[in-house]
Amino acid sequence: MSGFSDWWHFFFPGASGLNITISPGVLFHLGPLPVTTTLILQLVVIALICSVMISARVHWQKIPSKFQVVIEWLVMAVYNQVQGITGNHERTRKIFPLAFCLFTFILVANLLTLFPGLGAISYGNINLFRSVLADYSMILVMTLIVIITCQVAFIMTNGLGKYLKKFFNFSSPIAFFLGLMDVVGELAKILSLSFRLFGNVFAGDVLMAVVTALLPYFIPFPFFALTTFSSVIQAYVFALLSTIFINSSLDVVES
């Protein structure tokens, strides 16, 4: 039996001891700040996206190459989705950069770690290729960017007075109570948006690890397909929901 398990560990070093942790592994400390594997991988993802996009821009041609067609298709697909929500080209041009940025980042970050075998590479006890978005602090920052953009967009279109009046309305007891509910609503937005993405990505990772550890051949395939599908859908949903939030906060409120 021990021979079997040695053989098992040789082929599946990542699956041998299911070390699943909520927090990512810390590589080293930079002063008081811990540098985690997800931070490094996140920089890799950003460098990847930037280099692809910049090289597409530098080699821009009137008669597009195959590579340029793919990039144009991606940009136009996201643009049309945002346009479908806003219905207004001027507004779409304001929201599009953030939506596109979020979409491509989540997409690339999710798909990069699905590369077979990467999960097995580890340094000491730390999994080096932990999914970037399986780190809650990363997702919390992304969500905070979206929610703060919503608040700023509301203040820019409606003014500070109306912004404060939305939350603290003393005209009647019911309006006051509804204003307090709005405060809770804004905080709940942060939680729901961030937990949705974190839960899906982290659950995908755990699911893959558990299934691969239990039955390494053929059986993980449908789960792998499901995880790939859900990582694309999550990128779409996160970008779309943040577009909807920002779009609704750009509406002019009638007093």
Place this chain on the structure above:
Amino acid sequence: MEVEGLKALAAGLCMGLGAWGPAIAEGYVGGQALKAIGRNPEAGDKISGLVFVLMAVCESTGIYALVVSLIILFT
């Protein structure tokens, strides 16, 4: 009972009770969307885009349960 056993029980209960609500909600969303597409096939593209968003919204309570049970299990 030991703490480990209680943890496993809590995670199982959390996930099991937390999963049926979103399951019903997503089934309802999907069913209604299919009904709408069947009635008006031209609107299919618009509806299928919305379905993903609405399913993600329905799913969120299930995801909360999942996050809680994962935290119970792995911390």
